[in-house]
Amino acid sequence: MVLETIAKIIKVQLPAYLKRLPLPETIGGFARLTVSEWLRLLPLLGILALLGYLTIRPFLPKKKKQRDSLINLKIQKENPKVVNEIDIEDLNSANVCYCRCWRSKTFPVCDKSHLKHNELTGDNVGPLILKKKIL
Numbered sequence: 107m108v109l110e111t112i113a114k115i116i117k118v119q120l121p122a123y124l125k126r127l128p129l130p131e132t133i134g135g136f137a138r139l140t141v142s143e144w145l146r147l148l149p150l151l152g153i154l155a156l157l158g159y160l161t162i163r164p165f166l167p168k169k170k171k172q173r174d175s176l177i178n179l180k181i182q183k184e185n186p187k188v189v190n191e192i193d194i195e196d197l198n199s200a201n202v203c204y205c206r207c208w209r210s211k212t213f214p215v216c217d218k219s220h221l222k223h224n225e226l227t228g229d230n231v232g233p234l235i236l237k238k239k240i241l
């Protein structure tokens with residue numbers, strides 16, 4: 107049923123529509139078209155423009171979304187700059203991992219969110235590990 111309808115449109119209605127179009131024989135003929143003739147041409151011109159755009163779209167330079175260039179997606183967005191200060195003397199454990207991927211829910215401390223981020227994006231970020239020398 108659907109294919110019959112599509113076939114009828116392509117075989118009968120489309121040729122009849124194209125025959126009735128007021129296509130001028132010369133470029134200058136477009137200047138002599140009336141408003142109603144232009145209106146009858148609009149659907150065809152729209153389809154041709156869409157097909158042209160879809161054809162060249164793969165070759166157009168990709169616009170980089172602003173969101174893609176952000177490193178920090180949600181940490182302390184209310185601040186103009188995120189700065190964390192930690193006194194080395196205050197480090198209690200032998201190893202402390204600090205987040206460098208900006209995805210940690212315990213920022214600035216790494217919660218291993220970088221693993222998921224790396225898996226999803228193919229990135230290779232990891233934490234900064236501070237090791238305390240035990241003498």
Ligand code: FES
Pocket residue numbers: 204205206207208209210215216217218219220221231232233234
């Ligand atoms: S969670 Fe960000 S580096 Fe580990």
